[in-house]
Amino acid sequence: MESPGRESVSRRVLVYEGVAFLSIILFIWLDELLDLPRIFFGAEATPINWRESLVESVVIAIVGIVIVYYTHRIFERMKYLEGILPVCASCKKIRDQENKWHQIESYIRDRTDADFSHSICPECAARLYPGLDLFPEKKKTKGESG
Secondary structure, eight states: OOOTTHHHHHHHHHHHHHHHHHHHHHHHHHHHHHOHHHHHHOOOOOOOOHHHHHHHHHHHHHHHHHHHHHHHHHHHHHHHHHTOOOBOTTTOOEEOTTSOEEOHHHHHHHHSSOOOOOOOOHHHHHHHOTTOOSOHHHHHHHHHHO
16 A cells, blocks of 8 residues: 555655756746846847747757656556565465565554455355355355256
């Protein structure tokens, strides 16, 4: 199960990336409109070059979209990989991040709102208790339909 703040952290990272790329585009246009080298360094005035700024903005926007997209995919992959639970093939205990083993019931109960009610499936009942007829309704429905 995902930790409580993980989704908000991933969204925040994606928003910060988007804001960073928009800030770069804004800086390009401010430089073009205000001629920042002239203001800060006393350089010669340069004419406004709309086409150059537009091309730079489009390239930066494309790079930004690609980076935000791949960051989002990385977060989705991390969420998937963290969702995989190592389960003992024999006793069905689950290993947590501290390499401690827990009964599946207690592990899930501690991390979700789920409660367990134990039962036994017909296949296991037949294998473990061959002399007992724990599911008479199953045989009755088979007999009625045939």
